[in-house]
Amino acid sequence: MTPMGDDAMGAAAMPGACVGEARPRSGLRAMVVEDETRLAGLIGSYLERDGFEVSLVHDGREAVDTAREVDPDVVVLDLGLPGLDGIEVCRRLRTFSDAYVVMLTARSEEVDTLIGLSVGADDYMTKPFSPRELMARVQAMLRRPRQPGAVEALEGRRTFGALVIDPLGRDVWLSGAPVALTRTEFDLLVTLSERPRMAFSRRQLIEAVWGPAWVGDEHLVDVHIGHLRRKLEDDATQGRFVRTVRGVGYRMGVGQ
Secondary structure, eight states: OOOOSTTTTOOOSOOOOOTTSOOOTTOOEEEEEOSOHHHHHHHHHHHHHTTOEEEEEOSHHHHHHHHHHHOOSEEEEESSOSSSOHHHHHHHHTTTOOOEEEEEESOOOHHHHHHHHHTTOSEEEESSOOHHHHHHHHHHHHTSOOSGGGSTTOOSOEEETTEEEETTTTEEEETTEEOOOOHHHHHHHHHHHHSTTOOEEHHHHHHHHTOTTOOSOTTHHHHHHHHHHHHTTOOTTTOSSEEEETTTEEEEOOOO
C-alpha cells in the first residue's frame, strides 16, 4: 500500500542493505522490515536522507538475523510479514536488542496495536501514512536521553520499597533481581520517579518520554504502563510502584 503525503512518490531510488559497511556520520543504523518492496524503499530513502545507514528486509525470520548482525538503533517493523509476523519479530528482538521499534499495521483494530506494543514496540502507525510523520516520530524518539550524561539531575539511585532505580546506569532491580525494561518503559519509570509525589497526566508523560512533537493516541501511555507494571509484579489495584490517579494519570507509589 502506498503511503499518503505530498511527496510520498517523489522519494529517491530504493536504498540497498548496508550490512558490514562503515557507519555514516550520524552513526545511526535503521532496519526497515516490510514485505512491500516499494514501500520499504520509500521508507529507507527518507531514513537515508536523515543520515541513517539503512538495511532493508522483507521477511520476518531474516529480520531477526539481520538485527543481530547490524545492531540497529531504530527498527520500522510491519505487522504482516512472511516467515514470522511483526509481533513475533518484535518479541524476539527484545531478547537481545533495545532498538526503538515503530510498528506498522494495515489493520485498524485496537487489539493489533495493543498486542504489538505489549511485546515492546515503542510506537505504531496505521497505513496509509505520511513518510514525513514517520520521520518526525523517529526523530522524537531519538531526542530522548539515551546516554547517562545526557540526563540532568539524575544522580544517585532511587528506592521505593523493594524497587531500586539507577537512572545513570539505566538499571532496575526488584527484590535484588534485575528487571529487563525496554527504553520506553525505563524512561517512563525514571520520569515518574523524578517527582514521586506528582501526578503526571498522559500528555505530560508523552512530552517527557516521546517528546512534545509526538502526535497520536495518548492511551499509548496506558499500554506501556501496563507492561511496566507486569514486569514490576505490580497491578492497577495494588499500585505499589505505579499508582493510577483517577481523572489525571499516574504517579509513583511508595513501594510498600
